[in-house]
Amino acid sequence: MSDIAIDLQNIGKQYKIGGERQRYRALRDTLTDIVKTPVRRARNILRGQAYAASDMNETFWALRDVNLQIKDGEVVGIIGRNGAGKSTLLKILSRITEPSEGYADIYGRVGALLEVGTGFHPELTGRENIFLNGAVLGMRRGEILRKFDEIIAFAEVEKFIDTPVKHYSSGMALRLGFSVAAHLEPEILLVDEVLAVGDFAFQKKCLGKMDDVAKSGRTVLLVSHNMAAIANLCTATVLLNRGQLVNYGPTADIIEQYLNMGDVEDEIDEVLRDGRYVEKIECRDHLNNPTQTYRVGDPLVIDVTLKNLDQIASPNLGLLVCNHFGDRLILLSPHVQSELVLSRLDRKTYRVITEPLNLLPGYYTFEISIGSGYETVENFKSLPGFTIEYTDYFNTGKMPMAKQGILAQKATWQIID
């Protein structure tokens, strides 16, 4: 079994809800407990169990019965809704926390990137933070020295390398943090949702770097809500739901399964919960049923529910269909395609129906913008969108590949001379 990199056997992690919610409890409470039942309580303090047995009833399994073997050199995506156990799994594999049951065997040096810029100290300069952050992530001093110039160049902070990081813009700090981490060279790399940081150009650069890492033969585990990144980087994907492993297989199949779980709407809802004006986005098929898949040549039917528009002057809406990198492909806007004026009444659902659309098979995302006049007041990027399935659109049994273009365009060919 020398080609196995990670072997999970019945891994489970149990959390105490009280411990999570209350964080810590006053010693006073424990001291009163001590008076009541002295010996047991004292023993509990020594064991670090501040919680009485009755409190412990409220526990939940963040992860349970997870069995998984990941091969050496494989790039594996981990997807699932918030609270599915994705981050818990990475935390166990990176040894931050212990499993409550089962065990995991890991073959090779592990590097974990659960957050960009962990351990950065604002008072220290960029140069000093590179060394500190590198050491925190498990790089040796010699290794950092050797890659030092590369790290600064990638982060594009040459000019400010001797400036304290507290004077950096948030974008610069993120770039520096990612750059240090990107130069880690462990045999197994664990990455948690760090690709979602920074501006668009930098996100793309990060994806490119991740792609290099993926192709270098290292084993990578990547947690992301960004289906585009997963589809692009990962050969296989793990789907988790409520702490259970639902499926593990080829990325395209698993993403489709995930999108059809119906939980995608929940995920959109979860993102939009922070939204002030956008309440809901929903794709429908031609029979008016909710769907996440279309075929090449289907019209899109998308319902968007907006609210609170009475709070902004001259509101407008832009719904963008984007490819899986987030590149904008199509703008759908009531002001552009029609004369429709957004209602400023309490809450309204708008439906846009496109002409038959011939996007190539693949995964597409939404970006949505609410504007007031020329000013953007709300914007969400990389919202889960829909997949377009392969169909024999040309009746030739052939279809261009994703890298060969954007559209499946019907055309006639003839010899004219």
Place this chain on the structure above:
Amino acid sequence: MSSPIPVEQIIEKSPQHLQAKPRLRLAPTKGWVSLNFQELKEYRELLFFMTWRDIKVRYKQTVIGALWAIIQPFLTMVVFSLFFGRLAGVPSDNIPYPIFTYAALVPWTFFANGLTNSANSLVSNANLIKKVYFPRLILPVSAIMSGVIDFFLAFVILLAMMLFYGIVPTVNVIWLPAFLLLAVVTSLGVGLWFAAMNVQFRDVRYAIPFLVQFWMFATPVAYPSSMIKNDLLRALYGINPMAGVIEGFRWALLGTETSPGAIIVVSSLAALLMLIGGLYYFKRLEKTFADVV
């Protein structure tokens, strides 16, 4: 003699052997766990960087910077000299009271700051604990190590004062590093207990200043331990390891006549016990830190 290389060697050098990766098993641990110093050794560079960070950051954005390391014990010395030395007439083993108390305040300040910083080290680095794995022991240890610089700064003033009072240290001064080590062991031993407890009970943060204050008056900083006439009782005083540290400092530097042998032996044993207990307590709770902090 057909093959120049023995078969065993060929097998040893085969690629399979080079590719054999270490296996790491992650599983729930129960009860008392081993201290695993080997791992601490592997992470010594991180220990160095964390110590270096603490030193670098400590006096950032202050006007007088590292002078604070001197001012703290020095002003305390002035106050003690006025109230205890002059007004109360506390005896000082026949040496000038200011240097008598300052020689105690230098290790004491090191100990008190080390204890406070290490007790708070896990909580103030909560973010690191939740996002990266490393032996958590690095945090309290580096919190104490970074205080060594402050100690040396304050120590320079002690040397200047000895020059001023014309006190020549005895040959016993070679023992000084051992007493500094005893102070390190003591503050780490106690600091580990409180650091681990602090993760669960934030009360520790508020209790520490009181503890430090009471502890100082229970330690012969402002008065000599020779005030205790009974030899056995005086040796037992060493159960407070800082009593041993301070009497040791005075004996080595100022040549106080009282021989502190018994007290130092008791102190060393007490400090060692605290450290071993602290290490096991810390290690035992270590696995819960990331979930609770």
